[in-house]
Amino acid sequence: MALKHLNLAVPDVAQTVSFFEKYFGFHTDEVKGDNVIAILEDNDGFILSISNFKKDVIPQYPADFHVGFVQKTPEQVMEIYQTMKADGIDVGKEPHNYGGRGTYSFYVTAPGNFLIEVLCVI
Numbered sequence: 001m002a003l004k005h006l007n008l009a010v011p012d013v014a015q016t017v018s019f020f021e022k023y024f025g026f027h028t029d030e031v032k033g034d035n036v037i038a039i040l041e042d043n044d045g046f047i048l049s050i051s052n053f054k055k056d057v058i059p060q061y062p063a064d065f066h067v068g069f070v071q072k073t074p075e076q077v078m079e080i081y082q083t084m085k086a087d088g089i090d091v092g093k094e095p096h097n098y099g100g101r102g103t104y105s106f107y108v109t110a111p112g113n114f115l116i117e118v119l120c121v122i
Helices: 014-022 074-086
Strands: 007-010 027-032 037-041 047-051 066-070 095-100 103-110 115-122
Touching: 014 037, 014 047, 014 074, 014 103, 027 095, 074 103, 074 115
Parallel strands: 007 047, 066 115
Antiparallel strands: 027 037, 037 047, 095 103, 103 115
16 A cells, blocks of 8 residues: 545645745646645655635644655755755754664755755665
8 A cells, every 4th residue: 555645725825836846846636726725746756736715724744744755865865955944944953863773864944934854765
């Protein structure tokens, strides 16, 4: 079994879609309404929907909620980090090795105010 679909509720669908397209290689398959929902897909067939069905409600995620994007190498993690940093995104600390499973990663807050972890298992 594999997780192949996720919906994220955000205040600004278009802004969040652009973020996922630019930094994580998603392409937009469809946008419904006036940016009410966008359906994105990556090269592995993962379907990500970005939605804002209630324009007057700002979605809130729990403090520890995050979405992870696994890369194949530490160099790929660093490349994404450096690209985001060069684009003026607050990426926090440089990627580093976390104990336990041995992951090399960094965290960034995405448009929509939720965390993304960019990582590779080493």
